[in-house]
Amino acid sequence: MFFSWLKKRRRRRILAEPVPPAWPAILQEHFDAHVALTPSQRSRLVDDLRVFIAEKEWEGCGGLELTDDMRVTIAAHACRMILGLDINYFSLVQTILVYPAGYHAREEVPMGGGVVMQRDSDRLGEAHRRGPVVLSWDDVLEAARNPGRGENLVYHEFAHKLDMLNGEADGIPPIDDGKLIERWLKVLPAELDSLRRASAAGRETLLDPYGAENEAEFFAVASECFFDLPQDLRARHPRLYAILGEFYRQDPAA
Ligand SMILES: [Zn+2]
Structure with a gap:
């Protein structure tokens, strides 16, 4: 309780500070969705991203020097996802690591019979339940400058973090509404199945x-x-759109 009181006080202090003067221009340039938000969503977003930026640990990797441009761009996309949710600024995310571009990671692949193979893998980003979100700035920026292609690394990795709020990532984020979860368990597997069939058929x-x-x-x-x-x-996946809209409590196509 004491901790949460301290946290609240700290957040009030963060929000009492004026918005840094360079930030609105960064949002305009690198956060296309800004214009589509309602005025109240927009002001909540600016508040949320200030808390988000202040409370997370940010680290540039591979020689990258982090700038406000990077922090604001990443935070705006992440906080946009939770505008309709009450999830405490992605509480599972403590650290955000940013590489200049794609990076190599060593990974272990179970081969069966207790044998584990080590290999290098090229990555653009990743999210771990008890670990940081890792992002390639090149790819964050590419999506920020060219929205409308259905690809965005920040949305992707932070969706994993939402999914992990109730355990390992399994495609089922925390959903309180029993009816919604019932439909979720029908719609998502059916849509996954049709994506599998379509991609197998080329x-x-x-x-x-x-x-x-x-x-x-x-x-x-x-x-x-x-x-x-x-x-x-x-237009193309109305059931999927509707159910995601109910979960995120947003209607971005409107
Ligand atoms: Zn993924």
Whole structure:
């Protein structure tokens, strides 16, 4: 209780400070969705991102010097996702690591029979339940400058973090409404199945075929499309759009 009182006081102090003068221009340049938000969403976003930026630990990796431009761009996209949710500024995210571009990571691949193979993998970003969100700035910027392609690394990795709020990433974020969860368990698997069939048949898909990998990737890919290409998602996958809209409590295609 004491902790939360301190936190509240600290947040009040953050919000009492004026918005740094350079930030509105950064939002205008790198956060396309800004114009589509209602005035009340816009002012909540600016408040949320100030708290988000102040409370997270930010670290530039691979020689990257972090700037306000980077922090504001990343925070705006992340906070946009939770405008309709009451989830305490992505409480699972403590640290955000930013590389200049794609990076290499060492990963362990279980081969069966207790054998584990080590290999290098090239990555653009990642999210771990008890770890940081890692992002390639090149790719964050590319999506920020060219919205409307249904691809956005920030939406993707932070969707994983939402998914992880109730355990390992499994494509089911915390949903209180029993009826909504019932429909979620029908719609999401059916949509995943149709993405799998379409990508196996080599058909063009609106959703990134990477979403066919598993339930968690499907939710992350569908969230990217929901925020970055909402009208197309609504037209081509109305049930998926509607259920994501109910979860996020937003209607970005409107
Ligand atoms: Zn992913």
